[in-house]
Amino acid sequence: xxxxxxxxxxxxxxxxxxxxxxxxxxxxxxxxxxxxxxxxxxxxxxxxxxxxxxxxxxxxxxxxxxxxxxxxxxxxxxxxxxxxxxxxxxxxxxxxxxxxxxxxxxxxxx
Amino acid sequence: xxxxxxxxxxxxxxxxxxxxxxxxxxxxxxxxxxxxxxxxxxxxxxxxxxxxxxxxxxxxxxxxxxxxxxxxxxxxxxxxxxxxxxxxxxxxxxxxxxxxxxxxxxxxxxxxxxxxxxx
Numbered sequence: 001x002x003x004x005x006x007x008x009x010x011x012x013x014x015x016x017x018x019x020x021x022x023x024x025x026x027x028x029x030x031x032x033x034x035x036x037x038x039x040x041x042x043x044x045x046x047x048x049x050x051x052x053x054x055x056x057x058x059x060x061x062x063x064x065x066x067x068x069x070x071x072x073x074x075x076x077x078x079x080x081x082x083x084x085x086x087x088x089x090x091x092x093x094x095x096x097x098x099x100x101x102x103x104x105x106x107x108x109x110x
Numbered sequence: 111x112x113x114x115x116x117x118x119x120x121x122x123x124x125x126x127x128x129x130x131x132x133x134x135x136x137x138x139x140x141x142x143x144x145x146x147x148x149x150x151x152x153x154x155x156x157x158x159x160x161x162x163x164x165x166x167x168x169x170x171x172x173x174x175x176x177x178x179x180x181x182x183x184x185x186x187x188x189x190x191x192x193x194x195x196x197x198x199x200x201x202x203x204x205x206x207x208x209x210x211x212x213x214x215x216x217x218x219x220x221x222x223x224x225x226x227x228x229x
Binding site for chain 1: 214
């Protein structure tokens, strides 16, 4: 199972919006609505911020939103804040009953 | 508060073995599917494997790169999950996280334990 494809890095200024893409195949992202996104600050525990493509766990600000079209999922962060800086990883359930992650995207808040 | 605390990482030679442990608290462990996910140097996260709850059969599944070398197990009496790793390769080096798994994804996560495979 090949890793999902994410851009290596994105950046934006405080208050702006950014979108991170996550491209897979018809055997993972395109097969189910089981796409999740994680925020990871190095040295800390990764945090689930989006599940089931669009749903936010309790406590996650509504500035974070998810979507999917075909084999590509996206995470949008609106109203960027300095504390949003970090690494973001997508993940999808697959048709072989395993999970596949993306390579991760480093978000820099300028 | 839900907590996951990994331990057991360290330096091991290629071909060697290591057993990672994950102590959990704050949720009904016996009902949870438990997974291990790793982050290798310079790469993203990689799902390693899982063990289902006993009520769901207690079966295990693994990612292709570790199949036949790694074993995930659980001890419901201790709220612990384990990752037994053998025939270790340098590319297995990284930070290993334990987490619960559902169709929603993986949460919560511990801070991980570092494994270094090097001669």
